[in-house]
Amino acid sequence: MVTLDGNPVSAGDLLPLALTNVGHFTSMRTEADGCIRGLALHMDRLMRDSKIVWGVDLDTGRVREYVRQSLEGQDLPCVVRVTVYDPKVEMGRPVDAEEPHIMVSVRGAGALPPEPLRAMSVAYERDLPQVKHCGLFGALHARRTAQLAGFGDALFVGRDGLVSEGGTWNVGFVDREGGVVWPQAPVLPGVTMALLQRHAEHRTATVSLDQAKDMDAAFATNTSIGVRPLSAIDDTPLPVDHPTLRKLQQMYLTIAGESL
Template sequence: MVTLDGTPVSADDLLPLALTNVGHFTSMRVGEDGTIRGLSLHMERLVRDCKIVWGADLDAGRVRECVRQGLEGQSRPCVVRVTIYDPKVEMGHPASADEPHVMVSVRGAGALPPEPLRAMSVPYERDLPEVKHVGLFGALHARRTAQLAGFGDALFVGRDGLVSEGGTWNVGFVDGGGTVVWPEAPVLAGVTMALLQQHAEYRVATVTLEQAKGMAAAFATNTSIGVRYLSAIDETELPTEHPVLSQLQETYLSIVGEAL
């Protein structure tokens, strides 16, 4: 079931989103107990991005109510996606759309933690990287390219040669001294990354592709996967039994979820 402002969505409602691809969203993993890790951060993201994309204020309370309605009867754990868009948006006059609506969709969630990931470096830079927008063509094309080459996903490298993020995840590293390193680059700052930064020591630094391959360990983070080890970048194998990786997974799983 997909809902728009709490009611079943129609094909006519979805058509403007499909044809213009203008909007923003957040995805949240709902635990078996119905709570969500980082719920407040997800709401802050939606409110912030709504101002950037639509120039409008978003009522976080209304969003929560729409999510509660969308989760009724759904099995858990699951992943709920909240997409904010205006059904009036059209390609010729996008500036005329300024009344965003709340679309909620739900899908099943995989087990935590997932299997280690093999990532292929792909040259790519996201448009407006600080906003979690629905313009996913470039990211998904990079993911498809990586998967056709036998990898699980793409690791983005900018024109400056610096590693930034993954297809739909943040990437982190563990250096030779056991310190967590988050890349300094234009990225979408994920909620899972923010939660880990609140609970584990880290530093932020530029990371070249060569440096990434020379790290003691690497991992991916997002709400669906939590902390996922990277077992390879291109043809360079990476260890998946580093103690810091285990600590990060344990830290994430210990974070108490928030009730809707």
């Protein structure tokens, strides 16, 4: 079931979102115990993005209430997506949309971690990268391009030649000394990335595509996949059993979830 402000959503409610694609969201993995890793960070994201996109404060107490309601009777683990948009938004006058509503949808969650991922480098830069917005056309077109070439997903490279992030995930690297490196680039501040940065030593540095391929290992992170090794970037294979990767995977699974 999909709900809008706690009520079953109608086609009329969804039409403005489908036609304009103006909104922002967060996706949260709810584990078997009903808890969510980084729940407070997800709420912070929704509040921050609501100020940027709509210029208003978001009541995260309502968000939690609607998520709890949507999880009743659901098989766990699952992934809950909270989308914030205004059903009154119009293409000609988006400035008039100033009363965002809360849509909640639920889907199944796979096992952690999923199989390693082969990534293809694609020249792409997201609009407003600091916001987790609904404008996914460019990212999904890049993903489709990579999949048509036989890869699992796209790894974005900016006009400056620097690696930034993946289709719907942050990317990290393991250097020759076994240290964790996060790209210094305009990227979405991912919740899983933030949790790992809190618990594991790391550094941030610019990473060119050639440098990325020369790393000891690479990995993707988001709430649905946790820490997923990259088995290749373009035609360059990468190890998927590096000790640092195993450490990050185990560390992530030990991070306690927060209750709604």
